[in-house]
Amino acid sequence: MLGSQPDSDDGESMPVTAPATTRRVIQLDAFGGVDVLQLREAPIAPPAQGEVQLRQVAMGFNYIDIYQRSGKYPLPLPTGLGHEAAGVVESVGDGVTDFSVGDRVIYMNAGIGAYADRRNVDASKLARIPDGVDDISAVAVFFKAMTAEYLLRKTYPVKAGDVVLIHAAAGGVGQVLSGWAKALGAYVIGTAGSDEKCRIACEAGCDQAINYSQDGWVERVVAASDGRKAQVVYDSVGRHTFLGSLDCAAKFGTVVVFGAASGPAPSIDPELLNKKGCLFLTRPSVFPHNADTATFRSNAEAVFDALRKGWIKPSMAARFTLDTIADAHAMAESRQNAGAIVIVP
Ligand SMILES: NC(=O)c1ccc[n+]([C@@H]2O[C@H](COP(=O)([O-])OP(=O)(O)OC[C@H]3O[C@@H](n4cnc5c(N)ncnc54)[C@H](OP(=O)(O)O)[C@@H]3O)[C@@H](O)[C@H]2O)c1
Numbered sequence: 001m002l003g004s005q006p007d008s009d010d011g012e013s014m015p016v017t018a019p020a021t022t023r024r025v026i027q028l029d030a031f032g033g034v035d036v037l038q039l040r041e042a043p044i045a046p047p048a049q050g051e052v053q054l055r056q057v058a059m060g061f062n063y064i065d066i067y068q069r070s071g072k073y074p075l076p077l078p079t080g081l082g083h084e085a086a087g088v089v090e091s092v093g094d095g096v097t098d099f100s101v102g103d104r105v106i107y108m109n110a111g112i113g114a115y116a117d118r119r120n121v122d123a124s125k126l127a128r129i130p131d132g133v134d135d136i137s138a139v140a141v142f143f144k145a146m147t148a149e150y151l152l153r154k155t156y157p158v159k160a161g162d163v164v165l166i167h168a169a170a171g172g173v174g175q176v177l178s179g180w181a182k183a184l185g186a187y188v189i190g191t192a193g194s195d196e197k198c199r200i201a202c203e204a205g206c207d208q209a210i211n212y213s214q215d216g217w218v219e220r221v222v223a224a225s226d227g228r229k230a231q232v233v234y235d236s237v238g239r240h241t242f243l244g245s246l247d248c249a250a251k252f253g254t255v256v257v258f259g260a261a262s263g264p265a266p267s268i269d270p271e272l273l274n275k276k277g278c279l280f281l282t283r284p285s286v287f288p289h290n291a292d293t294a295t296f297r298s299n300a301e302a303v304f305d306a307l308r309k310g311w312i313k314p315s316m317a318a319r320f321t322l323d324t325i326a327d328a329h330a331m332a333e334s335r336q337n338a339g340a341i342v343i344v345p
Pocket of ligand 1 (some may be wrong): 062
């Protein structure tokens with residue numbers, strides 16, 4: 001946006017870039033299907049103390065956006081949507097010392113409302129995008145790899161020789177988990193909903209992939225491990241896989257339920273964990289793992305390091321705009337994507 005500055009030294013008006021006063025943003029007044037996603041023009045204030053204003057170049061679509069749009073994970077209404085974006089710092093509020101105009105940055109834990117072409121963000125929630133990583137690739141991988149980072153390094157620290165089972169292994173998180181687990185020396189078994197997705201899961205790092213839309217997938221997973229079963233099962237599918245996951249876990253193994261793409265996992269009596277082999281069961285989330293700035297930035301470095309080493313790769317399934325964001329949600333809900341969906345303004 002161009003304005004003019006009349007009081008230049010020679011008295012002539014000079015063109016300057018004026019701060020933006022409006023932005024395009026997705027808002028919801030109600031939960032529901034994709035038609036609740038409303039693209040609106042709304043005012044934007046200058047960045048407050050501790051904030052920067054970003055021109056957002058790309059936003060990550062993540063499956064949690066569907067849970068939140070539909071009301072499965074309710075939010076106070078009206079609300080924005082989206083957790084992740086990459087962008088360029090356009091202006092800096094008072095007290096911000098670690099970022100300047102022109103810096104390329106990314107976030108995944110700055111509160112709901114990433115679906116917008118501009119946003120004011122608390123600078124403590126930002127990490128720099130390294131040179132050599134473009135904004136679209138960064139957003140295709142960041143939230144998903146920050147998830148893989150804590151799952152593989154903290155929830156269950158994967159060791160060389162472990163058998164690791166990853167459900168929905170051709171998905172956005174699934175592909176990153178598969179590549180990173182393989183790089184850690186694990187024997188990686190994936191599951192996916194079609195033979196084509198199984199092929200993609202193997203390209204991403206799985207040693208074997210099982211089509212779990214066919215009967216007998218639990219027996220085939222166990223056979224794929226030569227009967228050893230898995231030291232850790234990463235289950236983001238929930239209802240359709242959870243009880244089978246307990247049967248795929250080795251004695252003293254860990255079952256990590258970290259999503260509910262097919263619906264919530266059924267409730268169980270803790271005694272079942274004893275019967276299935278003294279299993280450990282946990283339900284973690286990426287957000288508390290990245291709550292403080294130092295930990296978040298150190299995890300972000302680990303993610304960009306894994307990207308640099310080629311352990312993980314941005315896998316781009318599709319790209320949509322703010323105007324066509326409903327199509328992004330429809331694609332993911334109908335399981336048509338294999339890999340990340342990115343939104344550009
Ligand atoms: N707890 C955390 O910290 C955390 C963080 C990030 C993501 N997550 C979870 O990780 C999962 C993957 O996220 P993502 O963004 O990368 O999405 P995604 O894996 O690209 O998409 C979800 C996949 O789940 C599978 N799925 C199985 N049953 C389904 C059903 N009934 N409906 C829809 N999908 C079904 C589909 O793969 P197939 O067709 O191969 O079955 C689908 O492609 C999600 O459950 C998400 O909530 C959790």
